[in-house]
Amino acid sequence: xxxxxxxxxxxxxxxxxxxxxxxxxxxxxxxxxxxxxxxxxxxxxxxxxxxxxxxxxxxxxxxxxxxxxxxxxxxxxxxxxxxxxxxxxxxxxxxxxxxxxxxxxxxxxxxxxxxxxxxxxxxxxxxxxxxxxxxxxxxxxxxxxxxxxxxxxxxxxxxxxxxxxxxxxxxxxxxxxxxxxxxxxxxxxxxxxxxxxxxxxxxxxxxxxxxxxxxxxxxxxxxxxxxxxxxxxxxxxxxxxxxxxxxxxxxxxxxxxxxxxxxxxxxxxxxxxxxxxxxxxxxxxxxxxxxxxxxxxxxxxxxxxxxxxxxxxxxxxxxxxxxxxxxxxxxxxxxxxxxxxxxxxxxxxxxxxxxxxxxxxxxxxxxxxxxxxxxxxxxxxxxxxxxxxxxxxxxxxxxxxxxxxxxxxxxxxxxxxxxxxxxxxxxxxxxxxxxxxxxxxxxxxxxxxxxxxxxxxxxxxxxxxxxxxxx
RNA sequence: GGCCCCAUGGUCUAGUGGUUAGGACAUCGCCCUUUCAAGGCGGUAACACGGGUUCGAACCCCGUUGGGGCUACCA
Numbered sequence: 001x002x003x004x005x006x007x008x009x010x011x012x013x014x015x016x017x018x019x020x021x022x023x024x025x026x027x028x029x030x031x032x033x034x035x036x037x038x039x040x041x042x043x044x045x046x047x048x049x050x051x052x053x054x055x056x057x058x059x060x061x062x063x064x065x066x067x068x069x070x071x072x073x074x075x076x077x078x079x080x081x082x083x084x085x086x087x088x089x090x091x092x093x094x095x096x097x098x099x100x101x102x103x104x105x106x107x108x109x110x111x112x113x114x115x116x117x118x119x120x121x122x123x124x125x126x127x128x129x130x131x132x133x134x135x136x137x138x139x140x141x142x143x144x145x146x147x148x149x150x151x152x153x154x155x156x157x158x159x160x161x162x163x164x165x166x167x168x169x170x171x172x173x174x175x176x177x178x179x180x181x182x183x184x185x186x187x188x189x190x191x192x193x194x195x196x197x198x199x200x201x202x203x204x205x206x207x208x209x210x211x212x213x214x215x216x217x218x219x220x221x222x223x224x225x226x227x228x229x230x231x232x233x234x235x236x237x238x239x240x241x242x243x244x245x246x247x248x249x250x251x252x253x254x255x256x257x258x259x260x261x262x263x264x265x266x267x268x269x270x271x272x273x274x275x276x277x278x279x280x281x282x283x284x285x286x287x288x289x290x291x292x293x294x295x296x297x298x299x300x301x302x303x304x305x306x307x308x309x310x311x312x313x314x315x316x317x318x319x320x321x322x323x324x325x326x327x328x329x330x331x332x333x334x335x336x337x338x339x340x341x342x343x344x345x346x347x348x349x350x351x352x353x354x355x356x357x358x359x360x361x362x363x364x365x366x367x368x369x370x371x372x373x374x375x376x377x378x379x380x381x382x383x384x385x386x387x388x389x390x391x392x393x394x395x396x397x398x399x400x401x402x403x404x405x406x407x408x409x410x411x412x413x414x415x416x417x418x419x420x421x422x423x424x425x426x427x428x429x430x431x432x433x434x435x436x437x438x439x440x441x442x443x444x445x446x447x448x449x450x451x452x453x454x455x456x457x458x459x460x461x462x463x464x465x466x467x468x469x470x471x
Numbered sequence: 472g473g474c475c476c477c478a479u480g481g482u483c484u485a486g487u488g489g490u491u492a493g494g495a496c497a498u499c500g501c502c503c504u505u506u507c508a509a510g511g512c513g514g515u516a517a518c519a520c521g522g523g524u525u526c527g528a529a530c531c532c533c534g535u536u537g538g539g540g541c542u543a544c545c546a
Contacts, residue, residue: 009546010546011545011546013545013546043546045545045546046545046546048545049545049546107544109544110544111543111544112543112544136544137544138544139544155475155476155477158475158476159475160474160475161474163474164473164474164475164542165474165542166542168543168544169543169544170544171544172544173544174544176544178543178544178545178546179545179546180546182546183546198540199476199477199539199540200539200540200541200546201540201541201546202475202476202540202541203474203475203476203540203541203542204541204546206475224476226476226477226539227539227540229538229539231481231482233538233539234539235539235540261483264483264484264495265483266483266484267484268483268484268485268494269485270485270494271484271485271493271494271495272494272495273483273484273494273495273496290477290483290484291476291477291478292476292477292478292484292538292539293476293477293478293538293539293540294482294483294484295481295482295483296482296483297482297483297496297497299482299496299497300482300483300495300496300497301496302496303495303496303497304496306509310509348509349507349508349509349510350507350508350509351508407505410505411505414505420505421505422505422506423505424505425505425506426505426506428505429505429506430506435506435507436506436507437506437507437508438506438507439506439507439508440504440505440506441505441506442505
């Protein structure tokens with residue numbers, strides 16, 4: 001039994017998108033589950049569109065998601081190199097073998113420009129031998145009839161009539177291999193045992209099976225996973241919204257949330273919804289993978305994000321948030337971990353993303369409040385001046401500055417004034433946070449500290465009297 | 472057009488011949504409540520259609536319809 005080896009083979013023609021990320025995730029998870037090896041290979045044979053920046057972006061996105069590879073770029077391995085453009089010799093050797101055995105032939109027909117042609121290619125080169133050295137492309141000689149049948153771990157037996165498979169190109173005229181050829185040569189050379197990839201490759205597989213056979217290699221197990229579609233049931237693309245991992249990262253999503261959501265797109269394990277990478281590895285299998293394409297749902301992704309925000313330990317959340325707060329210009333006191341964890345926890349249930357949490361954390365720091373003028377105009381009216389004034393007096397002499405004492409002070413004042421608690425709390429909320437919506441007032445006041453609370457109340461009082469001035 | 476794949480609520484799905492068809496997101500309502508969230512509870516909502524097979528079909532077979540993919544010297 002060969003040891004399990006799986007691979008993710010992206011082409012660096014763009015950023016890593018959610019579809020590719022999910023394919024990578026499934027390959028990674030299965031490799032880990034089976035105790036096998038996860039290989040990362042860069043398929044850069046499209047010289048026109050491949051770019052180094054994309055290679056870097058893909059590696060970066062993979063690492064951010066937590067999908068580490070055992071062999072591949074930057075880590076090396078016994079089956080390298082892991083860039084196809086550095087493996088040209090191996091394709092040439094394989095090509096010569098196919099040419100020698102008659103499984104392939106040279107073709108000097110002009111390359112087709114469009115893909116709309118309805119008729120299969122009719123290449124006369126296949127009958128008239130092209131002299132060696134004449135250049136041109138190398139085509140595979142597909143059997144005229146019969147079927148190519150192979151077993152797919154997700155779809156079962158799949159069969160294609162050879163008559164519908166054209167004599168596809170193996171090597172382009174410039175000597176660079178095409179996808180269907182390079183992938184086979186590499187997967188065989190890298191001893192890949194399970195080829196897990198998108199459904200869009202199912203129709204390419206018979207061609208690859210033909211090449212495997214012509215080369216005398218054993219077939220790997222194939223598993224074609226369903227594609228990810230947009231709400232309009234068309235292939236998911238930029239016009240549907242954010243699709244690159246990089247974009248989600250910039251938008252403040254947690255890698256855990258993205259991975260979790262992607263895992264549940266096309267795969268299920270009973271009724272479980274929340275999975276960490278380690279939890280997924282423990283139970284991942286191809287049997288849980290469905291066959292039908294899945295529509296990407298941004299709402300459910302948001303839910304996964306919220307769930308993970310709550311799932312992460314407070315100190316971990318602080319660790320990830322502090323850099324963002326510092327970048328936002330907030331005076332973060334790293335020594336006061338208790339306070340940071342406390343304020344972060346009040347914000348978590350009210351934030352969809354990390355940047356949003358940071359934005360909301362602003363009032364907790366000793367920086368000018370971002371006043372919601374509409375809130376000020378509506379709540380900080382002349383009538384509340386005596387209320388806030390009285391509140392200031394009580395808080396100034398409050399013996400203990402904690403949640404319970406503060407609650408007692410607020411409620412006691414309301415009662416003494418014959419008001420409902422909200423009549424004291426709401427003005428205080430606007431005074432202390434600048435807005436009408438915030439975490440619980442007693443927690444806010446406790447976290448703010450007496451000094452800041454009194455100063456903010458003074459500032460609010462100033463605003464109230466200012467508003468009371470005629471004109 | 473040809474070939475291939477697919478088909479459970481709006482969305483992601485569980486289900487593998489006998490279930491009141493389960494869960495999650497979204498949605499609606501109620502509760503909680505100092506605001507906003509979060510949370511708790513409850514509701515609406517699905518087996519695409521038509522034939523078979525079977526004592527019995529969401530599950531098996533055929534067809535129809537619908538959707539997706541491939542059909543490049545892209546991957």
